[in-house]
Amino acid sequence: xxxxxGGGDNSLLKRRASTRFFKGTAAVxxxxxxxxxxxxxxxxxxxxxxxxxxxxxxxxxxGWDDLYTFWLNFxxxxxxxxxxxxxxxxxAAGLKxxxxxxxxxxxxGNAVEMVITVQTLRQGLxxxxxxxxxxxxxxxxxxxxxxxxxxxxLVNLSSSRSVKEPESDKFSYTIVASEKVQxxxxxxxxxxxxxxxxxxxxxxxxxxxxxxxxxxxxGVIQDTMLPISRTCSxxxxxxxxxxxxxxxxxxRAAMGEADGAGAEEEExxxxxxxxxxxxxxxxxxxxxCSDLLVHSIDGITESSHMGQHFIGIILLPIVGNACxxxxxxxxxxxxxxxxxxxxxxxxxxxxxxxxxPFSVLVGWAMDRPMDLDFGALNVTVMTLSVIVVLSMVVDGxxxxxxxxxxxxxYAVVGVLYWHVPDHF
Numbered sequence: 001x002x003x004x005x006g007g008g009d010n011s012l013l014k015r016r017a018s019t020r021f022f023k024g025t026a027a028v029x030x031x032x033x034x035x036x037x038x039x040x041x042x043x044x045x046x047x048x049x050x051x052x053x054x055x056x057x058x059x060x061x062x063g064w065d066d067l068y069t070f071w072l073n074f075x076x077x078x079x080x081x082x083x084x085x086x087x088x089x090x091x092a093a094g095l096k097x098x099x100x101x102x103x104x105x106x107x108x109g110n111a112v113e114m115v116i117t118v119q120t121l122r123q124g125l126x127x128x129x130x131x132x133x134x135x136x137x138x139x140x141x142x143x144x145x146x147x148x149x150x151x152x153x154l155v156n157l158s159s160s161r162s163v164k165e166p167e168s169d170k171f172s173y174t175i176v177a178s179e180k181v182q183x184x185x186x187x188x189x190x191x192x193x194x195x196x197x198x199x200x201x202x203x204x205x206x207x208x209x210x211x212x213x214x215x216x217x218x219g220v221i222q223d224t225m226l227p228i229s230r231t232c233s234x235x236x237x238x239x240x241x242x243x244x245x246x247x248x249x250x251x252r253a254a255m256g257e258a259d260g261a262g263a264e265e266e267e268x269x270x271x272x273x274x275x276x277x278x279x280x281x282x283x284x285x286x287x288x289c290s291d292l293l294v295h296s297i298d299g300i301t302e303s304s305h306m307g308q309h310f311i312g313i314i315l316l317p318i319v320g321n322a323c324x325x326x327x328x329x330x331x332x333x334x335x336x337x338x339x340x341x342x343x344x345x346x347x348x349x350x351x352x353x354x355x356x357p358f359s360v361l362v363g364w365a366m367d368r369p370m371d372l373d374f375g376a377l378n379v380t381v382m383t384l385s386v387i388v389v390l391s392m393v394v395d396g397x398x399x400x401x402x403x404x405x406x407x408x409x410y411a412v413v414g415v416l417y418w419h420v421p422d423h424f
Contacts, residue, residue: 041086041270041278044079046323052076053289060292066299073293077319080289081112084282085323091275110136110347110355112286112320117359119290121368127422128297130374131312133356134382138413139317140348141196141389144325146406148340149392152332153180153400182398184338187254189393192345193386195243199352200383202232206372207379222369229371230364233357240353301422309420313413321347337398345389377420381413 056072058064088111113136120129206229213221270278301308306315318325324343331339356372363370374382388409392402 041083044082044323046079046082049075049079053080053285056289056292060295065303066296067303069292070296070300073289073296074315074319077112077286077289077293078322080282080286081320082323084111084279084286087270087275087279087282090270091272091279110320110350111283112290113351113355114358115283115287116290116294116316116319117355118362119287119294121359121363121366121370122291123294124368125294125297125308126363126368126370128294128308128312128316129359129370130378131309131417132316133351133359134374134378135313135317136321136351136355137196137348137382138313138385138410139321139325140344140351142385142406142410142413144321144328145341145344145389145392146403146408146410147325148328148332148337148344149182149398149403150400150407151329151403152182152335152337152340153398153403155333156335180399182332182335182337183396184341184393184398186393186396187251188338189341189345189396191243191246192341192349193390193393195239195349196345196352196386197383197390198239199236199356200379200386202236203356203372203374204379204383206232207374207376210371210373211376225371225373226364226369229360229373232372233360236353237357237361240350240357243349243353305418307418307420308422309417310414313417341393345393381416385409385413 052072053076056069056076059069059072113132116132117129120132206225209228210221210225213224216224297308297311300306301311324347328340328343331337331343360370360372388406392398392406
């Protein structure tokens with residue numbers, strides 16, 4: 001009887017446990033920080049970069065060069081993005097409802113990108129908006145996935161983690177020189193890649209249609225392109241809703257099949273009220289810093305060799321995804337490639353099918369002419385990148401050579417956009 005009661009108690013505790021998901025996916029993850037309450041929230045070493053925050057604000061109002069304002073706010077945004085992501089996960093976990101947690105994660109998982117998008121739209125920098133969103137997709141599917149496959153195929157990372165004494169964790173690295181091939185679940189990777197191909201199709205068709213109107217007056221082009229883009233954005237957003245229903249309801253178990261997906265759940269470190277209040281505060285801080293960052297872009301492009309396309313496609317995606325990038329690589333080295341793919345491709349899916357339509361619809365609400373014409377070069381780069389990734393994940397296996405090829409492809413993209421003029 002005692003054993004049965006104990007089992008019942010454990011079952012009850014598990015039902016009351018909270019669940020965290022990798023952003024944009026239904027794969028369960030552990031909490032991002034150790035300890036309880038606010039102290040645990042700031043334990044990560046990246047929080048030291050918050051020292052850049054007051055200097056970044058001061059540099060703007062003191063009239064410093066835009067170069068200082070840009071880089072100080074850039075580095076300050078990295079830990080702010082992590083804290084905002086942690087708070088989103090804690091709010092979702094505190095609800096103690098897997099469906100609500102998944103919905104919150106699927107909606108606000110890329111809150112930083114959404115905030116930067118709104119602030120950039122306010123400044124009328126539509127090319128930067130498109131470049132940033134495109135860059136977020138490319139950095140995930142090429143750089144993050146490539147580094148995960150590369151280091152996962154060469155390095156074994158083992159851990160002697162103690163739940164009771166997390167500070168005593170010990171990690172050991174082993175270099176693997178030959179014959180290492182990692183395997184992962186195909187369904188999740190293929191579903192996400194198919195969704196990315198859908199977004200490529202939508203952006204490409206709208207861009208090609210724009211080219212057919214080149215001989216028309218600019219007013220006619222805008223009057224035609226904006227309704228098309230807004231209608232297509234609603235359709236793409238509906239596809240994202242269907243994707244959420246698919247991964248959270250109809251095929252939850254299949255989409256949740258990832259290394260460590262069955263890990264033991266833990267209680268939320270913060271109450272729902274505290275998480276909500278802090279989420280609002282840090283969202284305002286991120287909005288303020290991103291506004292200063294966007295204001296300095298024109299100045300930094302004039303005083304340096306970096307163009308708006310390079311800043312948007314290469315630099316700004318680092319702000320919102322640095323911690324997720326590191327996590328994906330770490331999981332790959334721990335022989336959990338499914339989690340790495342979940343982080344990389346799942347986050348890209350959320351950007352392409354949710355944040356991009358969001359930017360068009362918000363521009364509509366703000367009376368800003370944001371459309372889905374990403375330009376022939378951008379849609380070509382994105383489409384070819386997704387096709388290359390599809391060829392890498394279709395067999396459910398990965399090795400270090402595939403990772404190197406993806407990183408090489410990202411390097412080619414970086415060189416290309418370094419030389420793209422601002423008004424291309």
